[in-house]
Amino acid sequence: MGTRQEGIRQAVSTPPRPGAAPDGAGDDARRAAVRAEQEFVSRAYARLDEERAAAEVALRSGPGEGGGSAFSARVERTVVAEERARRLARLNAVERGLCFGRVDHRPDADGGSGGTVYIGRIGLRDENREPLLIDWRAPAARPFYTATPGSPGTVARRRHLHLRGRTVVDVDDEVFDLDGLDQDDRSALVGEAALLAALRRGRTGRMADVVATIQEEQDQVIRSGLQGVLVVQGGPGTGKTVAALHRAAYLLYTYRDVLERRGVLVVGPNATFLRYIEQVLPGLGETDVVLATVGGLFPGVRATAVDKPEVAVVKGGLRMVAFVEAAVRDRQRVPDGDLEVESDGMVLRVGHDACRRARDRARSLRAPHNVQRRLFVHDMLEALARDRAEQFARMTDEPLEQMAREGDLPDWIQELMEENPDEPLLDETELRLAKEALWHEPAVRAAIDELWPELTPQRLLEDLYADREALRRVGAEAGLDEAECDLLERPPGAPWTVSDVPLLDEAAERLGVDDRAGRARARAAEAERAEEERYAREVLQVAGLTEVEGLDAGLLAERHRDDGPPLTTAERAAGDRTWTYGHVIVDEAQELSEMAWRTVMRKVPTRSLTVVGDIAQTGSPAGARSWGQMLDRYVSSGWREQRLLVNYRTPAAIMRVAEDVLAAVAPEQTAPRAVRDDGPPPVAVHVPAARLPDRLGALVRAELDEVVDGAAGRLAVITSAARRAAVRAALPDAPAGATPEALDSPAVVLTCEEAKGLEFDAVIVVDPAGILAESPRGGQDLYVAITRATRRLTVVHHGDLPPMLSRLAPADGAR
Numbered sequence: 001m002g003t004r005q006e007g008i009r010q011a012v013s014t015p016p017r018p019g020a021a022p023d024g025a026g027d028d029a030r031r032a033a034v035r036a037e038q039e040f041v042s043r044a045y046a047r048l049d050e051e052r053a054a055a056e057v058a059l060r061s062g063p064g065e066g067g068g069s070a071f072s073a074r075v076e077r078t079v080v081a082e083e084r085a086r087r088l089a090r091l092n093a094v095e096r097g098l099c100f101g102r103v104d105h106r107p108d109a110d111g112g113s114g115g116t117v118y119i120g121r122i123g124l125r126d127e128n129r130e131p132l133l134i135d136w137r138a139p140a141a142r143p144f145y146t147a148t149p150g151s152p153g154t155v156a157r158r159r160h161l162h163l164r165g166r167t168v169v170d171v172d173d174e175v176f177d178l179d180g181l182d183q184d185d186r187s188a189l190v191g192e193a194a195l196l197a198a199l200r201r202g203r204t205g206r207m208a209d210v211v212a213t214i215q216e217e218q219d220q221v222i223r224s225g226l227q228g229v230l231v232v233q234g235g236p237g238t239g240k241t242v243a244a245l246h247r248a249a250y251l252l253y254t255y256r257d258v259l260e261r262r263g264v265l266v267v268g269p270n271a272t273f274l275r276y277i278e279q280v281l282p283g284l285g286e287t288d289v290v291l292a293t294v295g296g297l298f299p300g301v302r303a304t305a306v307d308k309p310e311v312a313v314v315k316g317g318l319r320m321v322a323f324v325e326a327a328v329r330d331r332q333r334v335p336d337g338d339l340e341v342e343s344d345g346m347v348l349r350v351g352h353d354a355c356r357r358a359r360d361r362a363r364s365l366r367a368p369h370n371v372q373r374r375l376f377v378h379d380m381l382e383a384l385a386r387d388r389a390e391q392f393a394r395m396t397d398e399p400l401e402q403m404a405r406e407g408d409l410p411d412w413i414q415e416l417m418e419e420n421p422d423e424p425l426l427d428e429t430e431l432r433l434a435k436e437a438l439w440h441e442p443a444v445r446a447a448i449d450e451l452w453p454e455l456t457p458q459r460l461l462e463d464l465y466a467d468r469e470a471l472r473r474v475g476a477e478a479g480l481d482e483a484e485c486d487l488l489e490r491p492p493g494a495p496w497t498v499s500d501v502p503l504l505d506e507a508a509e510r511l512g513v514d515d516r517a518g519r520a521r522a523r524a525a526e527a528e529r530a531e532e533e534r535y536a537r538e539v540l541q542v543a544g545l546t547e548v549e550g551l552d553a554g555l556l557a558e559r560h561r562d563d564g565p566p567l568t569t570a571e572r573a574a575g576d577r578t579w580t581y582g583h584v585i586v587d588e589a590q591e592l593s594e595m596a597w598r599t600v601m602r603k604v605p606t607r608s609l610t611v612v613g614d615i616a617q618t619g620s621p622a623g624a625r626s627w628g629q630m631l632d633r634y635v636s637s638g639w640r641e642q643r644l645l646v647n648y649r650t651p652a653a654i655m656r657v658a659e660d661v662l663a664a665v666a667p668e669q670t671a672p673r674a675v676r677d678d679g680p681p682p683v684a685v686h687v688p689a690a691r692l693p694d695r696l697g698a699l700v701r702a703e704l705d706e707v708v709d710g711a712a713g714r715l716a717v718i719t720s721a722a723r724r725a726a727v728r729a730a731l732p733d734a735p736a737g738a739t740p741e742a743l744d745s746p747a748v749v750l751t752c753e754e755a756k757g758l759e760f761d762a763v764i765v766v767d768p769a770g771i772l773a774e775s776p777r778g779g780q781d782l783y784v785a786i787t788r789a790t791r792r793l794t795v796v797h798h799g800d801l802p803p804m805l806s807r808l809a810p811a812d813g814a815r
């Protein structure tokens with residue numbers, strides 16, 4: 001591949017002929033080009049500095065004092081200041097690699113000049129308000145990403161600018177001359193030289209943006225419209241994650257009015273992965289994005305524990321919808337006989353049938369459990385109040401009736417007793433007061449709570465998991481057999497697992513919140529918000545800020561409420577279970593269970609989603625076997641699929657091993673084509689179990705020597721669960737597991753599950769046979785482990801090497 005890469009990397013002045021190697025004349029031309037580009041880049045940075053200075057001055061000076069109420073003055077100051085601060089933050093975020101590309105268009109048919117466009121991380125205008133730098137997301141930047149030799153459009157030349165700080169250190173050109181290219185070269189990568197240089201860099205433990213080298217197929221993903229469900233299916237290393245994150249930035253730029261208020265949610269597989277990707281969006285100047293794992297989608301619970309596969313399968317299936325419903329109904333009870341409650345020395349009684357009627361009446365209300373409960377409580381209190389009144393009446397009436405029978409009663413009392421015998425014992429006011437009094441009696445409350453408790457999702461599930469009888473009762477209604485029910489049993493206080501979170505969310509929907517007071521407050525707040533929004537709009541007009549990118553009066557007003565410090569969209573969304581987002585991106589989406597999809601879909605009723613994953617990598621037994629299985633029921637109009645077919649991460653020699661694994665474990669799937677062809681051949685090292693402690697340490701040190709260069713270079717030891725303890729003991733200095741330190745340390749010990757989505761310069765896979773045996777889906781985990789390597793792969797085995805790895809060259813461990 002080397003020759004073709006070099007051929008496409010054209011020296012600036014060499015004729016546009018692929019295959020021609022750069023020569024001395026080309027080097028001179030390159031130096032001249034670097035000098036010329038430096039001039040432009042310096043100008044762009046100078047302009048950036050001016051804009052920053054202006055933004056700083058504007059921020060410091062504020063919009064002036066403005067008249068009106070105290071509230072209006074506060075809005076005027078803080079709204080405008082915050083928008084200026086945002087603008088300044090954006091300008092500051094683009095320092096590194098401000099300008100990275102240039103496109104020279106062909107003159108048009110009428111002989112007009114084609115023009116030159118510079119592409120950067122942000123759009124800048126010169127002092128005459130003429131465009132200087134085009135934001136990479138703007139339509140005018142698109143040809144930079146889409147022109148290929150086979151279909152160059154109007155692009156005559158694409159140039160990549162390589163900067164160190166503010167200095168241009170090199171340029172790479174692609175000159176599009178179709179006649180000189182054969183079919184193979186016509187499908188060349190976009191900006192191949194720049195791309196390969198980017199791919200060869202050592203890993204840092206954090207994903208970086210790839211804004212300068214986005215490939216055409218990725219560009220299609222990134223710029224696909226906002227509406228509907230886009231599925232991005234691609235093998236390992238095809239840039240699904242990186243494209244999805246750039247898509248988030250693109251959507252926020254292009255549809256800012258829709259998305260800034262509702263925000264964008266990115267769901268990733270685990271906390272380490274989120275840390276791995278967390279710098280990409282701020283690097284692109286975006287902050288209105290919430291990053292979360294499925295285990296973090298229920299505010300107040302941060303689940304990281306993972307259930308055993310057989311438990312995850314039960315909890316992940318759609319039968320859990322009926323299960324949660326049955327669990328809630330199971331807490332709406334009728335006493336075996338009559339309800340009896342001691343109160344004030346009396347035993348108050350509500351008959352069994354009346355209790356049943358109260359329960360059925362409450363259930364018939366189309367509302368969640370905690371709201372229905374209000375009706376149940378009222379009915380029960382009323383029944384108790386009447387019983388008490390009747391008992392009182394009996395207490396006073398009986399002696400009187402006795403006296404009447406015996407003729408001892410004066411006539412006027414006798415007449416009174418015979419008057420209105422049907423009159424209710426309690427009028428409306430008396431009834432209300434009696435109910436209130438009863439509600440304050442702990443015994444009454446306890447008795448009603450026993451029948452129809454107010455429940456949180458946590459309490460519902462925790463109580464249920466701890467009660468085998470209840471599990472079987474509830475499970476039977478949802479079609480679970482006893483063995484499945486028993487799998488769910490666990491002691492109270494056990495940590496929440498990732499598979500519990502969708503069940504908590506489901507329970508929250510069924511239980512609801514009895515929030516009458518809250519809703520009244522919300523209505524009042526809404527009226528106030530409308531007024532604030534009106535005012536904020538006026539402020540923006542007065543301050544002449546309406547043209548500033550992304551300003552929205554409603555949003556600004558919302559950010560500056562009286563109650564507490566202003567919250568960003570991301571902060572407000574993350575704390576609110578019922579928040580609905582403008583767009584949701586799910587990465588490693590193949591791992592989500594059917595129940596997890598229900599939770600995700602609730603967060604995006606508009607069904608504007610990007611679903612990113614690889615069915616061939618599904619590790620979770622509750623995960624997807626096909627996209628249709630998970631998505632069809634939510635999107636009646638269908639979803640669109642885009643495939644990514646090129647692997648940018650894993651060198652070809654390692655990919656051939658991965659292909660063998662895939663052919664053995666999922667023959668219906670195809671591995672992506674590797675774009676890199678560098679690095680040494682992958683090897684297998686036989687290490688008897690007893691020698692693991694000293695051999696593994698030496699192996700890791702040798703590999704680190706190969707890959708670590710300054711701050712760059714990372715290694716992972718990916719092991720079976722069975723050998724994890726032995727591996728940890730052999731590598732006491734390497735952090736293990738999905739921890740923050742893991743990403744920052746040169747070497748880390750991970751399981752396949754934890755390694756998902758990550759990549760390392762060198763990977764040592766320990767115990768492939770164990771990984772295969774443990775893999776619930778039959779081997780996908782080994783495919784995942786192998787494809788984490790960007791340069792070097794070593795497989796350490798103590799028994800026979802699984803036949804699917806026979807392509808690995810045997811080595812003695814010190815290669």
Ligand SMILES: Nc1ncnc2c1ncn2[C@@H]1O[C@H](COP(=O)(O)OP(=O)(O)OP(=O)(O)O)[C@@H](O)[C@H]1O
Nearest residue numbers: 210213214215236237238239240241242648649757
């Ligand atoms: N256009 C590009 N320019 C530079 N680097 C790229 C490009 N596309 C992908 N890469 C790099 O390739 C590597 C793999 O990308 P990414 O992690 O997004 O792949 P993925 O499809 O999500 O992989 P997996 O399914 O294995 O998790 C990353 O280092 C990414 O930065």
